Amino acid sequence: MHASKQQLAILSLAIVLIGMFVMPKCQLVLATHQSLSTSSSSSSSSSSSSSSSSSSCEFPAIFNFGDSNSDTGGRAAAFGQIGPPHGETFFHAPAGRYSDGRHVIDFIAESFGVPYLSAYLDSVGSNFSHGANFATAGSTIRPQNTTSYSPFSLKIQYNQFRDFQQYSQVFRHKDEVFKKLLPKAKYFSKALYTFDIGQNDLTGSFSPNMSPEQIKATMSDILDQIKTYIKSIYDLGARYFWIHNTGPLGCLPYVLNGLSLNATQVDQTGCGISLNELAQYFNFGLKKVVVQLREDMPLAAVTYVDVYSIKYDLISQANKYGFIDPLIACCGQGGKYNYDSHKGCGARYMDHGKEILVGSCKDPRVKINWDGAHYTDAANKWVFGRLENGLYSDPPIQLRMACYKQ
Ligand SMILES: *[C@@H]1O[C@H](CO)[C@@H](O)[C@H](O)[C@H]1NC(C)=O
Ligand SMILES: *[C@@H]1O[C@H](CO)[C@@H](O)[C@H](O)[C@H]1NC(C)=O
Numbered sequence: 525m526h527a528s529k530q531q532l533a534i535l536s537l538a539i540v541l542i543g544m545f546v547m548p549k550c551q552l553v554l555a556t557h558q559s560l561s562t563s564s565s566s567s568s569s570s571s572s573s574s575s576s577s578s579s580s581c582e583f584p585a586i587f588n589f590g591d592s593n594s595d596t597g598g599r600a601a602a603f604g605q606i607g608p609p610h611g612e613t614f615f616h617a618p619a620g621r622y623s624d625g626r627h628v629i630d631f632i633a634e635s636f637g638v639p640y641l642s643a644y645l646d647s648v649g650s651n652f653s654h655g656a657n658f659a660t661a662g663s664t665i666r667p668q669n670t671t672s673y674s675p676f677s678l679k680i681q682y683n684q685f686r687d688f689q690q691y692s693q694v695f696r697h698k699d700e701v702f703k704k705l706l707p708k709a710k711y712f713s714k715a716l717y718t719f720d721i722g723q724n725d726l727t728g729s730f731s732p733n734m735s736p737e738q739i740k741a742t743m744s745d746i747l748d749q750i751k752t753y754i755k756s757i758y759d760l761g762a763r764y765f766w767i768h769n770t771g772p773l774g775c776l777p778y779v780l781n782g783l784s785l786n787a788t789q790v791d792q793t794g795c796g797i798s799l800n801e802l803a804q805y806f807n808f809g810l811k812k813v814v815v816q817l818r819e820d821m822p823l824a825a826v827t828y829v830d831v832y833s834i835k836y837d838l839i840s841q842a843n844k845y846g847f848i849d850p851l852i853a854c855c856g857q858g859g860k861y862n863y864d865s866h867k868g869c870g871a872r873y874m875d876h877g878k879e880i881l882v883g884s885c886k887d888p889r890v891k892i893n894w895d896g897a898h899y900t901d902a903a904n905k906w907v908f909g910r911l912e913n914g915l916y917s918d919p920p921i922q923l924r925m926a927c928y929k930q
């Protein structure tokens with residue numbers, strides 16, 4: 525990696541905006557127990573263990589933990605709203621997401637007939653009856669003490685979840701009005717728990733002059749901490765886990781812009797090799813963590829999802845899939861990647877006495893990257909299509925079967 529520590533820190537700031545998930549199908553019954561029983565309707569790839577069922581899971585709620593790849597309003601609630609043109613394609617207004625539309629987590633919610641998740645931090649207009657989102661843009665697995673990232677590390681998100689679980693029940697019993705805004709107690713053991721976090725740890729914790737030993741030690745600390753907090757959530761009664769690995773960071777316009785790599789430092793797609801290697805190193809470790817967690821959490825079904833491969837496939841074969849310019853941000857301005865950290869998506873500046881808004885491209889529906897760090901609604905929808913079918917999951921089960929242990 526050839527960026528200076530400072531460069532990477534700057535990069536990480538921008539990534540403060542990273543988030544996740546996507547698309548609908550069946551599932552309208554919200555409140556029933558996932559039975560491990562019989563009576564299948566739809567077929568699926570899952571030929572699960574003991575019980576014979578292949579009926580879809582019925583998750584009555586979703587609890588999500590992560591960074592901007594899956595933030596649905598947490599950072600906006602804490603630090604100020606995200607302005608236009610964010611949200612323009614799908615919500616037709618800013619919606620607390622660093623995207624022109626939905627994240628993968630939104631498509632996941634749609635697919636189970638669950639409303640889009642309200643951010644735990646958002647005190648206005650929120651409805652947590654079918655889940656809550658603890659993700660905030662910029663979040664890391666490890667508590668941050670060296671950068672100005674989000675303070676809402678995974679440990680804080682865990683604490684918030686624990687409080688939410690406890691106090692939601694206190695208030696449900698206090699007043700009728702809360703019964704329509706907070707989840708039933710039994711939902712906590714029937715919900716899907718989703719995770720997409722780690723990207724900001726990578727951009728924030730590593731520098732080119734670290735020794736291999738330092739890299740190894742840092743990585744193992746990051747992985748130990750994600751393992752600890754997932755296990756802690758299990759200890760509070762969670763049973764169904766859906767864990768995304770991290771994406772190809774080296775393909776993000778803001779990363780490429782910050783590093784100014786030469787021809788030997790990028791692959792045939794144009795992505796930065798060293799950052800993608802770092803992401804894959806993390807993913808390799810995360811997969812081992814998941815194997816360990818399956819032992820430590822005997823009552824849980826834990827699915828690891830290779831989001832890296834899905835996104836890399838999309839970026840490296842963009843044209844084949846109906847997209848263009850995979851490394852060029854849709855919303856931005858300047859440079860080879862249409863990205864400038866001083867004139868980011870939505871920024872306003874004066875030019876010859878006239879106010880300019882850094883706006884979006886002509887057709888975000890054919891673009892993959894939205895603002896240099898995050899994906900478009902169209903790309904997230906495509907990613908969800910791949911992610912739900914089980915081909916990139918370990919065990920290889922569809923999203924709608926994620927309640928079955930292999
Ligand atoms: C910051 O965090 C790192 C990793 O958790 C730790 O090694 C380091 O001592 C901390 N630094 C300060 C100033 O607390
Ligand atoms: C919260 O959302 C649920 C599910 O969409 C709905 O049934 C409930 O009425 C909502 N609560 C309020 C107070 O609107």
Ligand SMILES: *[C@@H]1O[C@H](CO)[C@@H](O)[C@H](O)[C@H]1NC(C)=O
Nearest residue numbers: 525526784785786787788789
């Ligand atoms: C690319 O950059 C690296 C690191 O600065 C350097 O070692 C290498 O010689 C450069 N390669 C070319 C072809 O310029």
